[in-house]
Amino acid sequence: MPMNNNYYNEEDKNFNVLINTLKSLPQVSAPSDFEMNLQRKLNNLRHAEKHKDKESFFFFRKSFVPAAALALSVAVVFFMLFDFRTTEENPFMANPELKAEYSSNVNTTSIKNLLIDPINITSNDVVIKKKTSSPQPVVRPKKDVPQETFTGLAGTESQPNIREFLNSNRGQNVDRSMRAKPQSGGALYNDNSQIVSFDGFNLVNEDNDQTLYQLKARMDSLKKMMRRSR
């Protein structure tokens, strides 16, 4: 209950009339149906709380809402920061790589250097010509170089000159003579006497290292033969 604190300080005395006027105001009481209305409101509240409890039994509690929101936001941020989409191309969906491109990718630095200036070919170098025109394969035997063609220089007394030899034979490659012998079987050659391979679908110029080494070895053997013949 409100206490009766009728002690006043000095300042209160200045407002005696006003204070007495205010004290003379009639006390306002609560309406007669106050408690009944209050009881009704409380019953409604209890009823609502029961329904709320039932709802919260089936759904997650309100106290879990911040935690759930935090977890969800963390997951969203995680997937935004880390992209899990694969960057690798599906090999079954990719276009097949062109064989020409594949062959050009072979690391043949030394060979490229040789091809820059074909005039400066030394005795140990191998000359490879590339042509983009469609190759016309020619079947020729593996033992393709007839020794007689090269050993024709044996009768001369001069030092064998490979460059001259090659120049003299350029354009009239001995391989052409062999084209008319398809029965010999063996490697495939195009118009420029370059070895081509057939992988089942395409004809591919074999300008890889192995082929070049073989050609070089062949040239060396020819050179030896020329020396011997001298």
Place this chain on the structure above:
Amino acid sequence: MTNKLSALTDEELISEFQTTNNVEAYELLVKRYKDPLMNFVFRFVGDKDVSSDIVQDTMIRFYLNKDSYKSFAKFSTWIYTIASNLAKNELKRRKRKNLFSLSSGEDEQQIDIKDRAATPDVMADSGIKNQIIQNALTKVKPVYREVVILRDIQDLSYEEIAEITGLSIGTVKSRINRGRTQLQKLLKNIYYE
């Protein structure tokens, strides 16, 4: 049981309600405080129906938040604080409503006309006099009105008012003085009758 409870103090009753959830203790406290709170809220808000709703809300909040009451505080200050906060909210709501209402200016004008009609011969009627005092009270700033009502109408001590409002005693005294000064100016016709 009820007789036994009625002998208990407010603090003992709320303790009983908190520990045993005894609704009779709650009802007893409602009976004790419904009229003082009604008087306080009515003087503060100036509308009986609204005041009744506010006091009912106060009692409902007391029921729902009974555990927030701590035994070291006085029950009267605790429940007055709830009622005061709800009454202030009502005033704020009204202020917002008047701000966006086209008819709010007309209402203010009507009140002014009543005040001008408060000549001494009319004041003979005590009912009208009370109405004038109430109108004057509602014109005092709410921060001053609250403490003046608590002090001069509800007869609470400065310490209790300070506890209810959350202000220091010095601020309470200062506000009471300012409120009284404002009220005195508004009611000068009555004093010089």
